[in-house]
Amino acid sequence: MSNLVAVAFPDRATAEEVMATLGRLQTEHAIELEDAVIVTRDDKGKVKLHQSNKLAAGGALGGALWGGLIGLIFFVPLFGMAIGAATGAATGALTDVGVDDNFMKDLGAKLQPGGAAVIVLIHKSTPDKVLPEIAGFGGEVIQTSLDDDAEQRLRHVLETRSATAV
Structure with missing residues (x-):
């Protein structure tokens, strides 16, 4: 079973760094993604989806x-x-295939102007390898289909980074 994870970031540059890290982790077989998209919301409120070419x-x-x-x-x-x-x-x-575009646009509409989110559909992963790699980016979990323990672990890793960045 695949899991959906959506994490918001303050800007597109950070989301692109996260996506590049996930691409490297996929090459290293630490994570297997079915879909990966960056969603941005510009200052006028327009939401745009940026599909990952790496999966195609x-x-x-x-x-x-x-x-x-x-x-x-x-x-x-x-x-x-x-x-x-x-x-x-x-x-x-x-x-x-993967995450529904309308669902992603709805999530994107909730972002702060200028903000971005990484939305991934994870087929399988090795959390002990993946979490330390993405911890440095901070971010806020906005949607997941993870079980409660895994979601809390992800939130803790991201919040710890966000708290130290302030």
Whole structure:
């Protein structure tokens, strides 16, 4: 089962740093994300979603693999890989999986003007590796589907950082 976590930050730059850290942690297999989005609210109140491109790479890679295998059958593996990669990337771009966009926009409307939030759908993680990495950014938990103990642990880690930054 996947868990939704949404954390608000005072600005987009901090949210982007958190997203980069999560991307590195995913590369290190400390966390496995199904969806990752930065939501921003500008000074006029307009909410914008910034989808993570790092997760979409799997569509092109999977398409290239299948295209290459099919190409081998017909003795044109490079052509098959190219077609498969293009098809996989296009399918990944058109398929909206993960957290509902309207839900994210509703959360974004609650942000302070100029604020941002990172919303992730976590397939699995190793909290002992992930929490120390994100603790340095502070932030405020605005929504989760975590169990009470895990949510309290996340809030404590983020609040400890926020309290020391003031």
